[in-house]
Amino acid sequence: MATNLPTSAQAQGGIGTAAAPHIEHDEHLHEHDEHHDQHWLWKYVFSQDHKMIARQFLITGMVWAIIGGLLSSLFRLQLGWPEATMDWLKPLLGKWVEGGKLAPEFYLALVTMHGTIMVFFVLTAGLSGTFSNFLIPLQVGARDMASGFMNMLSYWFFFLSSIIMFASLFLETGPAAAGWTIYPPLSALPQAIPGSGMGMTMWLVSMVFFIVSQLLGGVNYVTTVINMRTRGMSMSKLPLTIWAFFLTAILGILSFPVLFSAALLLVFDRSFGTSFFLSDIYIAGQALHNQGGSPVLFQHLFWFLGHPEVYIVIMPAMGMVSEILATNARKPIFGYRAMIGSLIGISLLSFVVWAHHMFVTGMNPFLGSVFMFLTLIIAVPSGVKVFNWLATLWRGNIRFTAAMLFAIGFVSLFISGGLTGIILGNATLDIQMHNTYFVVAHFHLVMGSSAFFGLFAGVYHWFPKMFGRMMDEKLGYIHFWLTFVGVYLVFMPMHYVGIAGFPRRYYSWTGFDAFSQFADLNKFISAAAILAFFAQFIFIFNFFYSIFRGRRATENPWNSTTLEWTTPIVPGHGNWPGEIPAVYRWPYDYSKPGSEQDFIPQNVPYSQTPSSNLPYERELAE
Amino acid sequence: MTTLTILLVLALLLVVFGLLFRLQILTAIFSGSYVRQIGTSNRVNAILMLVFMVFGGAAFFWSFSENFSKMNPPIASIHGHAMEKMFWTTMTVIGIAFVITQALLFIYSYKYQHQEGRRAYFFSHNNKIEVIWTIIPAIVMAALIFAGWKAWTRITGPAPKDSIVVEVMGKQFNWLVRYPGRDMKLGVINYRLIDASNDFGFDLSDKAALDDFTASEIHVPKGHPVLLKIRSRDVLHAVYMPQFRVQMYAVPGMPTRFWFTPTTTTDEMRAKLGNPKFDYELACNQICGQGHFAMKFKIIVDEPDDYVAWYAAQTPVSKNADLMASYKQMSQQTGLGKGGSDAARASAIEETGELPATPLAAQSSL
Numbered sequence: 002m003a004t005n006l007p008t009s010a011q012a013q014g015g016i017g018t019a020a021a022p023h024i025e026h027d028e029h030l031h032e033h034d035e036h037h038d039q040h041w042l043w044k045y046v047f048s049q050d051h052k053m054i055a056r057q058f059l060i061t062g063m064v065w066a067i068i069g070g071l072l073s074s075l076f077r078l079q080l081g082w083p084e085a086t087m088d089w090l091k092p093l094l095g096k097w098v099e100g101g102k103l104a105p106e107f108y109l110a111l112v113t114m115h116g117t118i119m120v121f122f123v124l125t126a127g128l129s130g131t132f133s134n135f136l137i138p139l140q141v142g143a144r145d146m147a148s149g150f151m152n153m154l155s156y157w158f159f160f161l162s163s164i165i166m167f168a169s170l171f172l173e174t175g176p177a178a179a180g181w182t183i184y185p186p187l188s189a190l191p192q193a194i195p196g197s198g199m200g201m202t203m204w205l206v207s208m209v210f211f212i213v214s215q216l217l218g219g220v221n222y223v224t225t226v227i228n229m230r231t232r233g234m235s236m237s238k239l240p241l242t243i244w245a246f247f248l249t250a251i252l253g254i255l256s257f258p259v260l261f262s263a264a265l266l267l268v269f270d271r272s273f274g275t276s277f278f279l280s281d282i283y284i285a286g287q288a289l290h291n292q293g294g295s296p297v298l299f300q301h302l303f304w305f306l307g308h309p310e311v312y313i314v315i316m317p318a319m320g321m322v323s324e325i326l327a328t329n330a331r332k333p334i335f336g337y338r339a340m341i342g343s344l345i346g347i348s349l350l351s352f353v354v355w356a357h358h359m360f361v362t363g364m365n366p367f368l369g370s371v372f373m374f375l376t377l378i379i380a381v382p383s384g385v386k387v388f389n390w391l392a393t394l395w396r397g398n399i400r401f402t403a404a405m406l407f408a409i410g411f412v413s414l415f416i417s418g419g420l421t422g423i424i425l426g427n428a429t430l431d432i433q434m435h436n437t438y439f440v441v442a443h444f445h446l447v448m449g450s451s452a453f454f455g456l457f458a459g460v461y462h463w464f465p466k467m468f469g470r471m472m473d474e475k476l477g478y479i480h481f482w483l484t485f486v487g488v489y490l491v492f493m494p495m496h497y498v499g500i501a502g503f504p505r506r507y508y509s510w511t512g513f514d515a516f517s518q519f520a521d522l523n524k525f526i527s528a529a530a531i532l533a534f535f536a537q538f539i540f541i542f543n544f545f546y547s548i549f550r551g552r553r554a555t556e557n558p559w560n561s562t563t564l565e566w567t568t569p570i571v572p573g574h575g576n577w578p579g580e581i582p583a584v585y586r587w588p589y590d591y592s593k594p595g596s597e598q599d600f601i602p603q604n605v606p607y608s609q610t611p612s613s614n615l616p617y618e619r620e621l622a623e
Numbered sequence: 624m625t626t627l628t629i630l631l632v633l634a635l636l637l638v639v640f641g642l643l644f645r646l647q648i649l650t651a652i653f654s655g656s657y658v659r660q661i662g663t664s665n666r667v668n669a670i671l672m673l674v675f676m677v678f679g680g681a682a683f684f685w686s687f688s689e690n691f692s693k694m695n696p697p698i699a700s701i702h703g704h705a706m707e708k709m710f711w712t713t714m715t716v717i718g719i720a721f722v723i724t725q726a727l728l729f730i731y732s733y734k735y736q737h738q739e740g741r742r743a744y745f746f747s748h749n750n751k752i753e754v755i756w757t758i759i760p761a762i763v764m765a766a767l768i769f770a771g772w773k774a775w776t777r778i779t780g781p782a783p784k785d786s787i788v789v790e791v792m793g794k795q796f797n798w799l800v801r802y803p804g805r806d807m808k809l810g811v812i813n814y815r816l817i818d819a820s821n822d823f824g825f826d827l828s829d830k831a832a833l834d835d836f837t838a839s840e841i842h843v844p845k846g847h848p849v850l851l852k853i854r855s856r857d858v859l860h861a862v863y864m865p866q867f868r869v870q871m872y873a874v875p876g877m878p879t880r881f882w883f884t885p886t887t888t889t890d891e892m893r894a895k896l897g898n899p900k901f902d903y904e905l906a907c908n909q910i911c912g913q914g915h916f917a918m919k920f921k922i923i924v925d926e927p928d929d930y931v932a933w934y935a936a937q938t939p940v941s942k943n944a945d946l947m948a949s950y951k952q953m954s955q956q957t958g959l960g961k962g963g964s965d966a967a968r969a970s971a972i973e974e975t976g977e978l979p980a981t982p983l984a985a986q987s988s989l
Contacts, residue, residue, distance in 0.1 A: 280876025363879035366779035396744035401668035420717040427771040502865030507916040592743035
């Protein structure tokens with residue numbers, strides 16, 4: 002790349018004499034180089050390199066996303082055309098289509114698996130797993146994760162968990178079908194629904210491995226961010242991506258064990274006759290012995306993970322979007338400290354709002370008041386983020402890369418979905434809205450589609466660093482506009498259906514007078530959803546085509562300031578061939594007055610940019 | 624044959640798209656735009672942002688107003704009217720925020736698109752406006768929280784003493800309903816006594832249970848508070864009555880409750896909507912198994928006089944021979960239901976945590 006900015010090597014040379022303390026692992030660098038010809042098994046499969054692990058997470062996540070999307074297309078067919086024959090799906094679904102009709106219990110299984118797959122396997126593992134792995138070492142200036150081995154285990158536990166969950170789709174009794182929130186007693190009793198037999202067992206086993214994977218990953222991310230930052234990379238110079246990944250990992254470490262405990266107690270109830278969540282049940286002609294348990298207890302445990310989980314899904318996307326908006330608006334992110342502060346605020350609050358999922362479960366109404374208060378406060382830091390993103394665009398010089406489009410789309414969807422949270426967080430209004438399509442529309446916009454948009458933005462933006470080639474921009478534009486329009490066409494009308502009180506997880510609504518008036522709207526939503534799903538194949542094609550045939554990337558194709566762009570086009574093991582660059586400035590010196598180019602990388606010392614230094618930076622230059 | 628044709632057409636279409644894609648790349652290479660970072664497409668995308676805002680906004684506005692009449696289920700309870708008002712007030716507040724932020728997002732995107740030679744404005748923070756836009760939402764939220772909290776405590780507060788009591792029990796996949804009968808006391812039930820004829824699990828050693836009656840529709844009087852006592856006998860269900868703005872889970876092992884005051888009789892509502900077939904419906908709103916979508920139950924709001932007449936005409940369980948026989952058999956089998964009515968009564972009070980005596984005066988005052 003033609004640039005008259007100092008390269009990382011020059012920057013290093015400039016300060017090499019001044020900065021005595023070398024980072025220890027730099028000295029092992031040449032050892033890394035000697036190991037270049039690894040066996041493919043260690044290079045591509047059981048790799049301990051964070052970049053390879055990131056790619057593994059990404060591709061597994063994409064496979065899951067296609068499966069999850071396909072499942073949603075199937076149940077949207079049922080909702081859109083309840084009278085139509087499904088016989089043509091028999092080759093795929095087998096006995097679940099009988100007499101041209103989808104089996105109602107299989108409909109519930111589809112809904113359950115769609116939720117589980119999308120929330121955990123795509124948006125937690127696929128999004129946070131990919132980008133935390135890929136970007137943390139590259140952006141903090143580390144050779145690799147704190148523990149490459151644990152990182153590898155993290156992926157393979159995820160893989161194992163994926164295999165088990167995938168296998169459960171083919172069970173005779175069908176996969177888990179009690180909703181992704183697996184509320185007992187439905188999830189505890191095979192008599193209640195066939196999916197609560199083997200399907201639920203496999204769901205729980207798979208989830209246990211998934212939690213192990215998340216914890217191994219999370220501990221690694223936190224350790225790496227705390228301990229392995231390069232020289233000069235103080236916490237106040239971290240890119241917002243890293244702040245987001247860091248806080249996400251902390252949320253995961255603190256909340257996933259609670260899901261683990263809930264799953265464990267549920268296993269006890271299912272298999273060993275305990276009564277943690279079961280009481281006074283008469284089912285299938287039999288009174289069960291269980292007494293004294295509380296199904297509401299399970300909900301508390303579940304949502305203690307479940308609510309932080311939605312922030313685990315959305316915060317990495319927020320971080321990446323901040324980064325991408327700043328880079329492509331060629332402007333510093335507005336209110337860097339406020340952005341960090343709001344991330345911390347959201348993280349803290351996310352632990353004390355879980356019971357807003359339970360306003361009408363029979364929980365003490367006083368608790369409802371408390372949780373309403375805490376929940377609605379979260380709108381404030383979320384609002385700050387939105388305003389700061391808007392201010393970042395203001396008077397920018399915007400370059401619409403595919404990544405930038407998805408980042409803007411993210412902000413739009415986050416606003417649309419986030420605002421309805423103000424309705425649902427209000428306990429009074431939740432009495433009517435709880436479990437209706439209003440909720441479905443709300444969370445699909447604010448965490449589902451938004452996080453997906455963050456994921457797409459991240460892939461388009463960091464693809465050059467991942468694969469050394471560029472993705473096709475034109476296909477990216479088409480993909481964006483189809484998806485953006487598609488998402489709105491699906492979820493905006495869904496609000497109307499929800500306001501009318503249409504309950505979620507209904508196989509068919511035709512039995513109810515109040516809900517049957519929306520036949521046309523449901524058809525419309527289904528058609529839009531299926532089209533939007535097929536639009537994703539443009540992305541899939543672009544992705545795989547570009548890995549092999551895409552335009553070759555340069556070192557820093559987006560003229561970005563963060564450290565990952567100082568590595569070679571395809572960084573090898575150890576990331577930097579020479580010394581790790583040191584960091585002198587914050588990551589958002591875009592369009593700084595007085596600077597020659599419109600960006601100054603983090604590794605350029607103030608002494609080399611005398612013309613652009615702000616007053617307080619002049620002292621730092623000396 | 625048709626399948627084959629469809630597959631062939633699809634394959635050909637894919638080939639066409641592939642060729643077009645290659646062609647596009649080749650022309651881009653020859654025209655030099657392949658490596659150029661910012662070209663016409665930047666301008667096109669910027670314009671599309673504006674187009675999306677205008678047409679998307681218009682389409683949203685149109686479809687919203689088109690569906691507005693459909694999306695407001697008729698309201699038939701006192702708190703329902705208050706909730707409806709709060710809902711649309713909140714919708715207005717968030718609607719304003721929605722329009723402002725979305726408009727700024729798309730307008731900025733269009734207005735500040737890349738221009739050769741222009742430089743972005745280095746603007747890293749401004750404490751003053753940041754404080755302002757933190758405090759304003761905080762104040763708005765505080766107001767919404769306060770209004771919500773006040774309504775919430777009123778709605779979920781204790782039911783008036785003279786409320787009509789109806790017990791609703793969810794099961795896979797329908798609802799069971801019982802009324803306390805003449806003594807205005809719901810008798811003890813025990814899930815171990817449930818069988819085909821005694822699907823509520825009446826414990827008839829409790830005298831208060833003898834005059835209870837079950838019903839195949841819920842009848843409630845207009846203008847009188849109704850306390851729903853809610854149970855489930857198998858998995859979670861949720862009592863959802865959209866027209867009354869009522870929702871509460873039915874939890875096995877943990878009785879729940881919700882009270883409301885109906886304001887419009889079924890007949891009045893039929894006349895009002897011009898729909899002679901209209902009925903208030905009770906739906907299940909918590910996934911409970913394959914029949915979840917079909918747990919429909921009819922609710923009828925009567926004029927108070929009609930309600931009293933209907934109430935008096937019901938047959939108490941003690942007159943149900945099948946049930947009595949089945950109870951005797953079950954209580955012999957299980958050894959339950961012999962503890963005498965006092966003990967059973969005491970345990971019921973413990974279970975529901977309240978005094979069961981609903982004054983008969985309530986009934987006569989109707």
